Amino acid sequence: MRFPAPVSFRAQAFIIGAASLAVVALAALIVRDVVFTTEAKLLGDALRRCETACRELASQVRERAAYAGDPLEQLPRQALEISLKGISSTVLQAFPGIKGGMYLPAEDAVSGYAYPTAEEEPEARPGLSGMETDFIRTLAARAGAADAMVSGSDWENRDLIVGAAVRSGGMVLWTLRRVPVLRYPLIGTHRWWLIALGFSTLLGVGGIVSIWYRLHSGVRSIQKGLRRLEDDFSFRLPSVRGDLGRVARDINLMAERRMALEQKLRQQDRLAALGKVVSGVAHEVRNPLNSIKLTLQLLERRLKKGVAASTEVAECLEEIDRLDLIVGRLLAFGRPVMTHRHVQDIAPVVSQAVKMVHEPMQKKEVRIDLDLPRGELRADVDAPQIVQVLINLLLNAIDASPREGVVTVRAEAEGGRVSIRVADGGSRIPDEVRPHVFDAYYTTKENGSGLGLAVSREIVANHGGSLQFESEDPGTTFILTLPEERGASDAA
Amino acid sequence: MILALGLAACALAASAPAQAPEIPEAWPDGAKGWPRPDWMELTAKRLDKAREARPPGPEIALLHAKATDLLERARRSTDNRFRFERLIAAVNSLLDAADRVAWARKVERTPQDKDFWGAGFVLQGCYFRVRQAEYFATLTEDNKSEQYVTLARSLYQQGRGAYDAREYQRARLLGDASSLIVFSLECIAQATIPDPHIYR
Numbered sequence: 137m138r139f140p141a142p143v144s145f146r147a148q149a150f151i152i153g154a155a156s157l158a159v160v161a162l163a164a165l166i167v168r169d170v171v172f173t174t175e176a177k178l179l180g181d182a183l184r185r186c187e188t189a190c191r192e193l194a195s196q197v198r199e200r201a202a203y204a205g206d207p208l209e210q211l212p213r214q215a216l217e218i219s220l221k222g223i224s225s226t227v228l229q230a231f232p233g234i235k236g237g238m239y240l241p242a243e244d245a246v247s248g249y250a251y252p253t254a255e256e257e258p259e260a261r262p263g264l265s266g267m268e269t270d271f272i273r274t275l276a277a278r279a280g281a282a283d284a285m286v287s288g289s290d291w292e293n294r295d296l297i298v299g300a301a302v303r304s305g306g307m308v309l310w311t312l313r314r315v316p317v318l319r320y321p322l323i324g325t326h327r328w329w330l331i332a333l334g335f336s337t338l339l340g341v342g343g344i345v346s347i348w349y350r351l352h353s354g355v356r357s358i359q360k361g362l363r364r365l366e367d368d369f370s371f372r373l374p375s376v377r378g379d380l381g382r383v384a385r386d387i388n389l390m391a392e393r394r395m396a397l398e399q400k401l402r403q404q405d406r407l408a409a410l411g412k413v414v415s416g417v418a419h420e421v422r423n424p425l426n427s428i429k430l431t432l433q434l435l436e437r438r439l440k441k442g443v444a445a446s447t448e449v450a451e452c453l454e455e456i457d458r459l460d461l462i463v464g465r466l467l468a469f470g471r472p473v474m475t476h477r478h479v480q481d482i483a484p485v486v487s488q489a490v491k492m493v494h495e496p497m498q499k500k501e502v503r504i505d506l507d508l509p510r511g512e513l514r515a516d517v518d519a520p521q522i523v524q525v526l527i528n529l530l531l532n533a534i535d536a537s538p539r540e541g542v543v544t545v546r547a548e549a550e551g552g553r554v555s556i557r558v559a560d561g562g563s564r565i566p567d568e569v570r571p572h573v574f575d576a577y578y579t580t581k582e583n584g585s586g587l588g589l590a591v592s593r594e595i596v597a598n599h600g601g602s603l604q605f606e607s608e609d610p611g612t613t614f615i616l617t618l619p620e621e622r623g624a625s626d627a628a
Numbered sequence: 629m630i631l632a633l634g635l636a637a638c639a640l641a642a643s644a645p646a647q648a649p650e651i652p653e654a655w656p657d658g659a660k661g662w663p664r665p666d667w668m669e670l671t672a673k674r675l676d677k678a679r680e681a682r683p684p685g686p687e688i689a690l691l692h693a694k695a696t697d698l699l700e701r702a703r704r705s706t707d708n709r710f711r712f713e714r715l716i717a718a719v720n721s722l723l724d725a726a727d728r729v730a731w732a733r734k735v736e737r738t739p740q741d742k743d744f745w746g747a748g749f750v751l752q753g754c755y756f757r758v759r760q761a762e763y764f765a766t767l768t769e770d771n772k773s774e775q776y777v778t779l780a781r782s783l784y785q786q787g788r789g790a791y792d793a794r795e796y797q798r799a800r801l802l803g804d805a806s807s808l809i810v811f812s813l814e815c816i817a818q819a820t821i822p823d824p825h826i827y828r
Binding site: 196199203204211214215218219221223225226227 | 710714717721753756757759760763764767804807808810811814817818821
């Protein structure tokens with residue numbers, strides 16, 4: 137059987153604190169129960185001993201009366217006390233700690249004799265406190281009324297008085313004993329232990345609360361730091377003492393290593409990109425150069441024969457123009473794009489782009505279905521740059537579409553952003569090509585430069601938008617997403 | 629004339645000497661019947677009769693000797709009614725004890741089946757009474773009071789022996805004798821009270 141574990145530090149601290157308090161409370165209850173049970177047992181034992189002593193006292197008085205013609209209560213007080221002292225000296229010595237004597241109701245006189253312990257010197261006439269005398273009177277009255285042995289108990293300060301009484305002729309014989317109550321000596325002798333227990337309990341609960349607070353605040357600090365680290369990888373968690381501090385240091389160390397790793401990867405990517413650029417440029421430049429070389433060789437031969445060579449010169453100039461175009465594109469890709477954005481209706485931008493691809497569209501007999509929403513669809517864009525992006529996407533779509541195919545362009549607003557979807561009916565992009573779709577100088581076309589999509593994504597990123605694609609069989613859809621207003625992307 | 633007679637009577641009453649309180653004619657009638665005002669003579673007669681009737685034995689001889697001493701003390705204490713009464717009670721108790729001892733001598737010493745519990749209770753009470761004797765002995769002004777204690781203890785021991793031998797009647801008589809000696813000692817101790825202020 138598994139119990140659900142408490143998830144928060146607060147719950148855990150609460151459970152531990154409650155458990156600690158429960159343990160202390162349980163221990164206190166057990167001690168209290170033990171003390172009270174022991175007290176009750178002592179009380180019962182004392183009561184039984186008092187009754188036995190009283191019974192024995194009465195028995196001895198009867199025994200004496202059997203051999204004497206004088207009823208005790210008819211003797212003078214001094215003589216009576218001699219007799220009773222003799223009797224009690226034998227009886228009460230067998231009951232240490234019990235006081236005993238007689239009560240004469242006619243005179244309301246109480247006499248007491250006690251032998252606290254068998255070892256100690258007998259105390260001939262112990263003093264009776266006022267409370268004890270009252271208690272004896274009460275017992276004597278009850279014994280006189282009941283005509284039988286009675287017993288009872290009463291409190292005096294922190295002692296419990298228990299006693300028994302029985303009527304014997306015209307007097308009442310009584311015994312009593314003081315039972316020290318355990319709880320008060322226990323509290324007295326263990327006061328410092330009890331204070332220490334209370335103090336340690338408070339300390340324990342305080343410690344638990346402190347641990348909970350420090351854990352809670354430390355974890356919250358780390359959580360906040362981790363969230364900030366997601367946005368800003370240069371951020372480092374604040375130093376915290378203790379175990380959580382080690383966790384924070386480890387996270388910071390991990391961030392440092394990851395940063396270093398990313399820098400290394402970026403450098404490697406840059407080098408790889410440079411390699412691609414170099415190979416692309418070499419490939420792009422080599423073809424016109426070969427063409428120029430061949431044309432110049434032909435021109436040389438014709439000039440030797442004295443034949444006019446204006447055609448070859450024109451071809452060379454054309455190839456040089458092509459070289460210039462390639463270098464221009466390369467420069468355009470390398471330099472940072474300056475945007476002149478403002479919030480505007482996006483429909484004219486899309487329409488302009490569609491117009492620009494009219495010729496290749498007709499050449500391949502491809503139809504473009506334009507789906508623009510009613511009303512204005514506004515976005516914060518640099519219109520010529522977005523037109524360039526859309527032209528790239530439309531040209532790719534036309535190239536990918538079969539003859540007499542359909543390219544769908546649909547614009548819509550969703551979640552504070554404007555999305556423009558350009559979908560073709562061509563074949564699915566192969567899996568091995570997908571990771572390189574946006575790589576510069578990566579192309580699958582015979583005459584492609586491999587810069588169209590790379591430049592387009594750069595432009596879109598500068599607008600705070602994104603350029604993604606979905607490719608299924610049939611067709612691929614490029615999704616251009618732009619913020620409706622400047623800063624919307626930041627807010628999102 | 630009437631007035632003159634009245635004044636004369638008052639003058640006579642005022643000049644008459646204060647009389648001592650009279651000794652009551654009879655003591656309170658206890659369970660065993662206390663001596664009458666002539667108890668001095670009666671007790672002396674009883675002692676003489678006992679001396680003549682009882683066969684001499686060490687315990688009885690000691691009891692008679694002690695009774696004689698106490699009777700003499702009583703004779704000297706007629707001015708103190710309480711002391712006098714206590715001493716006579718002690719004498720009579722000693723004579724009762726001597727009677728029990730003499731009776732115990734005569735009892736047939738054969739094991740018995742009856743009175744097992746009764747004799748047992750008597751001896752149990754006797755045990756405590758003998759222990760009380762030690763206390764009472766300390767209060768008497770008799771420097772030979774230990775003899776009472778020794779005799780009471782001895783009779784108790786004899787009673788115990790008889791009880792163990794299943795001679796229950798003899799055990800009861802010896803136990804009674806022991807308790808009576810202790811009572812006598814108790815009376816002697818009470819007789820030392822110089823001036824009992826209350827007497828009921």
